[in-house]
């Protein structure tokens with residue numbers, strides 16, 4: 183059996199480990215346009231801030247590829263998939279045959295339409311090489327006024343890292359508050375205050391319309407005509423699934439590539455996993471891209487086992503995020519807004535912490551937890567299992583909620599380790 | 610695999626398991642040195658939960674399909690051949706992603722300013738985990754119960 187994997191990140195590593203659980207023999211080829219063994223994308227901001235050294239960026243030991251008998255092709259870009267011939271073609275012309283193909287190409291940064299941007303210098307904050315370029319500029323003392331477009335997860339991680347290097351960061355955000363994909367207004371303001379205390383400045387409800395004049399200092403013109411000067415422009419305006427390789431192929435796709443519960447696309451031998459795939463969202467009950475690291479690994483792992491012939495269903499997932507800025511933790515999962523009449527929100531707000539729980543018919547649908555960490559996974563488990571929380575709802579809101587607060591039967595199940603001592607993947 | 614199980618009927622909440630967990634993960638493994646002399650005293654990997662007369666010791670379940678390992682953004686967490694789920698503390702950056710997905714609330718954090726998790730490693734290399742061998746009431750046992 184010949185396995186080919188496009189991409190070499192979370193989903194790809196998951197797939198290699200999934201394949202090898204089932205098939206010790208088949209030939210695995212992993213192709214990456216990047217020049218590194220699998221590294222942690224979430225760690226690139228840690229690297230820039232000097233918190234993690236290059237050798238600690240890699241998510242597996244150096245002998246990972248050898249031990250798993252993987253042929254790793256770095257600096258090679260796949261330019262076409264040819265399903266009739268069962269081959270992928272590299273940019274430089276070489277063809278590689280597959281019996282099973284995994285598309286684990288992830289996502290790429292979105293460049294919003296800004297007049298004049300093609301003539302100016304800007305950086306993304308997505309790949310290791312992006313960060314190395316930014317690092318070099320900063321080390322050469324070429325940066326005094328960094329400007330970030332976008333206050334989403336990536337933009338905020340960039341803002342924190344650059345601010346930790348002692349630079350005054352400005353962030354421009356189209357929406358009314360930061361982290362719009364995971365936080366509602368009140369908690370977002372709390373996090374914003376924490377960031378402002380560390381010198382990060384925010385401009386909301388504005389876009390960058392145009393970039394003018396050049397060389398060392400660039401001028402950025404905002405939608406209200408206001409001008410901002412910068413010598414380091416970072417674009418963090420969201421990501422898009424990298425479906426370019428399957429654009430022409432006869433398989434369903436919306437934002438990402440649609441997959442079934444075996445992570446298979448409409449073409450039998452082609453699988454997809456990670457940021458590029460629309461897997462099952464347990465809460466929204468639809469196929470959707472959920473661009474998070476744990477989900478990418480889980481989907482890749484399931485894809486790998488199926489590719490190797492062990493039928494394994496993916497349990498589906500939902501958004502789960504844990505990030506922090508300047509030591510202030512932000513943990514969220516599921517949904518954060520109540521929509522229908524049967525949905526209910528419980529909240530506890532203190533000066534340095536915040537907890538919000540969303541229930542539908544007494545089942546937890548999502549939470550936002552700021553400034554507190556302990557046992558957050560129990561919330562995630564309540565969401566995933568759809569457990570009726572009616573009898574202990576108020577206890578969940580208390581600080582220090584733990585197994586003790588569960589009804590006896592549930593508590594005993596947890597103490598035993600769940601019925602099967604298995605926790606099907608969470609994220 | 611052998612796992613640690615709590616017997617709440619016998620737990621009196623004395624927290625000796627927590628203390629001996631700290632000792633077992635210290636440099637000297639000597640209780641006096643650990644608590645009186647050594648800098649960087651480790652945090653306990655086991656927690657005693659207590660509410661009135663109900664109390665029990667709790668630590669990682671060493672899941673067959675560990676969510677924490679799947680989720681770890683650095684590769685610090687792994688499951689070894691014996692089934693023990695281990696954390697390479699040098700690699701951990703304290704992002705708390707694993708805490709966000711552990712369905713048992715079993716992961717603890719290092720004490721003080723250190724942004725790292727600590728978790729039960731079944732006292733790798735010891736015949737019996739420290740918490741189990743030092744509980745005066747046998748309120749924690751180390752047994753093979755298989756998958757229920």
Ligand SMILES: Cc1cc2nc3c(=O)[nH]c(=O)nc-3n(C[C@H](O)[C@H](O)[C@H](O)COP(=O)(O)OP(=O)(O)OC[C@H]3O[C@@H](n4cnc5c(N)ncnc54)[C@H](O)[C@@H]3O)c2cc1C
Nearest residue numbers: 189191192193215223224260287288289456457473474475
């Ligand atoms: C700065 C930053 C911080 C983040 N922090 C977190 C976090 O804390 N927690 C979290 O859950 N998620 C986080 N994420 C999101 C997370 O990194 C992604 O969800 C995850 O990396 C997706 O993994 P993947 O394997 O699907 O794809 P990716 O990691 O995107 O990797 C895909 C790989 O495929 C390669 N590739 C694509 N097309 C081709 C081709 N044609 N030929 C060859 N190679 C190709 C790409 O170059 C890339 O190396 C963060 C993302 C960023 C950018």
Ligand code: SF4
Nearest residue numbers: 669670672675677711
């Ligand atoms: S830390 Fe939690 S998820 Fe990980 S193996 Fe232990 S109990 Fe399972």
Ligand code: SF4
Nearest residue numbers: 681701702704705707
């Ligand atoms: S806190 Fe440490 S062990 Fe847990 S997910 Fe983050 S890096 Fe991995």
